[in-house]
Amino acid sequence: MKKMPMASNREITDCIESIAPLHYQEEWDNSGYQLGDPSEQCTGVMVCVDATEDIVSEAAAKGCNLIIAHHPLMFRGVKQILGRNRVERVIAHALRLGVTIYSCHTSIDNAPNGVSWSMANMLGAHPVKILSPSHDGVTGCGIVADLDSGMTAGQLVELAKASFGSPVARCSCPPPADMTIKRVAMCGGAGSDFIPQAIASGAQAYITSDTKLNFFLDHCDDIFIIDLGHYETEKCTKELFCRAITEKFPNFAVYYPENETNPIHYL
Numbered sequence: 317m318k319k320m321p322m323a324s325n326r327e328i329t330d331c332i333e334s335i336a337p338l339h340y341q342e343e344w345d346n347s348g349y350q351l352g353d354p355s356e357q358c359t360g361v362m363v364c365v366d367a368t369e370d371i372v373s374e375a376a377a378k379g380c381n382l383i384i385a386h387h388p389l390m391f392r393g394v395k396q397i398l399g400r401n402r403v404e405r406v407i408a409h410a411l412r413l414g415v416t417i418y419s420c421h422t423s424i425d426n427a428p429n430g431v432s433w434s435m436a437n438m439l440g441a442h443p444v445k446i447l448s449p450s451h452d453g454v455t456g457c458g459i460v461a462d463l464d465s466g467m468t469a470g471q472l473v474e475l476a477k478a479s480f481g482s483p484v485a486r487c488s489c490p491p492p493a494d495m496t497i498k499r500v501a502m503c504g505g506a507g508s509d510f511i512p513q514a515i516a517s518g519a520q521a522y523i524t525s526d527t528k529l530n531f532f533l534d535h536c537d538d539i540f541i542i543d544l545g546h547y548e549t550e551k552c553t554k555e556l557f558c559r560a561i562t563e564k565f566p567n568f569a570v571y572y573p574e575n576e577t578n579p580i581h582y583l
Contacts, residue, residue: 323565325382326354328361329418331560332384336423336430340455345422346388351407352416358382360569363557364576365550367417368402369409371573376413378571383410386553388419424553425457426450431504432459434552435523438479439500440464447501448513458503458510458524460517466496469521469540476523476542481551483582486527486543488536497521497540504549511535525549547578 329349341347350367360380364371367385375383389406399405410417424430436443436459447458467475469490477485491497500521501514507524508531514522521540525548532541558570 323358325356325358325416328358331564332420335560336420336427340426341423347419347421347423350389350417362571363554364573370575372409372415374573375415381415383417384557385419388421426455435502436461448510460501462499466498472497480544480548482544482548488532488541491540515539
């Protein structure tokens, strides 16, 4: 793709905030600029799930001075930058190479047509309502969706694995083989806190990630839980970011990292 410097970093991230304003994020979150210069002219964008040293290097090598990541680089206060951990190393590396880093985390999770809506589309399901709506009733976490046709628990697991590119799934005890699953709730990332809402929604299955043992124990009789990888349920954010930018700047250079992989390996 031909590079055409056309806008400042701020104008590029305004495209992201047009679909996922920062006020959509949770109170505990840290979406927005992590480091760098919003006013600098943008020479190219790399979109990713997590900013790492390798991705910063790849962005700079491709002439990109802006990284848009899903997960924030910094959640806690950074008092020193001495390269003692991943966050400090990424900060120093990005500053050294002149790469600005912006995060769009729960703002895109909660946005209409955000992460969970993308999950429903990938699964081939039709959104019915927000799983855990915010006070405005328009934004919120997760989605409840209906499948075109009912399927068994085993069929749904195989569909979910194929749709999200997850080689494995951690599941609660499957319901009876003759039970037909039609309504599915889902939430990208760590969404086990919303299992009660999934049950209340009438969903027969819930797709999320990072579910702890006690949630399986507490809810296995009420809903079929399908736990996929965190990365697999959120890698769709890269496409959401790319689409938001190219809709306004069709010829702008937006790159997907060549070396981004799930940090968790399934052996």
